[in-house]
Amino acid sequence: QVQLVESGGGVVQPGRSLRLSCAVSGFTFSNNAMHWVRQAPGKGLEWVAIISYDGDTDHYAESVKGRFTISRDNSKNTLSLQMSSLRAEDTAVYYCARDNSQNVFDMWGQGTMVTVSS
C-alpha cells in the first residue's frame, strides 16, 4: 500500500536550520509531483512547496521562499525539505503529500513536528 513517512522534525532555535525527509513506498515515486504542507498547532493547513516529478521545477509559498528548499531523490524514493533561517512562525506539523497530477493532495504522510523556540 502507499506509504509516506516523514522524519527529521524536532526542536530548533530561531535562525537555525533543519532538514526534513519523506520516505515513500507503494507507488512509482518518479511519476508524481510532491508537496510539503504544514499545519501550525491548532490552525489550518498551509501549502509550503511543490517539486515536479523529475525534480526540475519547484515552487514555494511566499512565507518560505528563499529560506526553504524542496528536493527529491527518485533513486531513493525520498523527498526532502531543507529549512533555514527558521522562525517561530515556522512551528508546525509538516506533511509530505503526493500530487494527483492536478495539484491536489491525494496521499499524505503522518507528519513530523517542527518547533522553533529558544
Add this chain to the structure above:
Amino acid sequence: EVVMTQSPATLSVSPGERASLSCRASQSVRSNLAWYQQKPGQAPRLLIHGASTRATGIPARFSGSGSGTEFTLTISSLQSEDFAIYYCQQNSNWPLTFGGGTKVEIK
C-alpha cells in the same frame, strides 16, 4: 492569492442528519476545488476533487457541488466517523490555498 472562506466555522449536527458545508473563493477557480477531512491527530484525507468527484474509497454519502466561486460539501447522513474538520482547497492558481476549515461536531 485566492482567499478561500469556509462557513460555518462550526456545525453541530445529530447523527443521521444531513450536513452542508460552504466554501467560497475570492475569485473564480472554475471546478478546481478539493475537499479534505481531518480527524484529531491524523493527516488530512482527500474526499473530493474537481469539485464533485469522490476520491477512491470515499462513501457515496459525501458529495460535492459548485463551480466558480461557490462550493458545497454535503454529507447526506452523518455517521459517527464523520465528525471531523473539513477543509476546502483551490488548485486553480498559485499559491495553492486552503479554507480555514469547518468543524462538524455532534449535536
